[in-house]
Amino acid sequence: MAYEHTLSIIKPDATSRNLIGKIIQLFEGNGLSISACKMLTLTQEQGKEFYIEHKERPFYDDLVSYISSEPVLVQVLSGEDAIAKNRQIMGATNPADAEAGTIRALYAESIDRNSVHGSDSTQSAKREINFFFPDFT
Ligand code: CMP
Numbered sequence: 340m341a342y343e344h345t346l347s348i349i350k351p352d353a354t355s356r357n358l359i360g361k362i363i364q365l366f367e368g369n370g371l372s373i374s375a376c377k378m379l380t381l382t383q384e385q386g387k388e389f390y391i392e393h394k395e396r397p398f399y400d401d402l403v404s405y406i407s408s409e410p411v412l413v414q415v416l417s418g419e420d421a422i423a424k425n426r427q428i429m430g431a432t433n434p435a436d437a438e439a440g441t442i443r444a445l446y447a448e449s450i451d452r453n454s455v456h457g458s459d460s461t462q463s464a465k466r467e468i469n470f471f472f473p474d475f476t
Contacts, residue, residue, distance in 0.1 A: 343421040344374060344475070345458045346467035351409035352452035354378075359412055362442055362455065366416055369428050375415040375472045381407045389470060392463075398451070405451060413471045416457075422464055425457040 349362055363373070381389070386407040393399050416425055430441025434453055437444035447453040458464035468475050 340419045342417070342419055343461070343464070344415050344417045344468060345422045345425050345464045346456075346471065347414045347416050347425060347458075348406075348456040349412040349414075350452070350454055350456060351405065351411060352448050353446060353454040354410050354412060356446075358446055358454065362446070365428055365442055366414075366425070369424065371416040371418045371421055371424060371428070373414050374417040375468075375475055376412065377471070378410050378412050380410045383407050389467070401451065415468055415472060415475055422458055422461065426459065429455050429457050 347366070349359055353359065353362060366373070383403060386403040387394075390399065390402055390406065393402060396402075418424060428442060430437030430443035430447075432443075432453060433450040434443040434447035435450075437447065442455050443453050447455075458467050
């Protein structure tokens with residue numbers, strides 16, 4: 340086990356339904372701590388850059404519009420195996436496949452409006468944390 344940091348986004352579908360508190364309760368209740376946190380509305384340019392790895396995917400334009408549409412809460416979550424743990428707590432990308440009790444099973448509306456994002460590797464965690472929190476150490 341390694342102590343890690345990972346980037347989490349509570350997405351527009353969740354912030355707009357007042358689910359921030361319930362989602363944070365699941366992170367904190369499952370052993371993750373919030374080390375940094377801010378609320379902002381991404382510009383289209385920020386949305387494009389953040390999701391650049393999906394540039395060639397057919398859903399890219401819709402994904403960028405959606406993530407930039409309303410405020411999001413971005414956080415650094417920290418703890419033992421934080422990257423994998425956060426992904427377990429979130430559940431599968433498509434809520435139809437998400438395990439019972441996970442954030443996406445509980446709250447996501449669809450694969451596009453799936454309530455949360457979490458870094459999927461050490462490398463992406465570094466890049467994504469630096470994207471929103473350049474001074475985070
Ligand atoms: P996220 O973890 O934020 O990473 C990229 C997002 O693209 C993903 O969550 C989904 O909300 C969205 N998305 C839309 N369609 C798809 C798809 N077919 N496969 C994967 N992700 C998709």
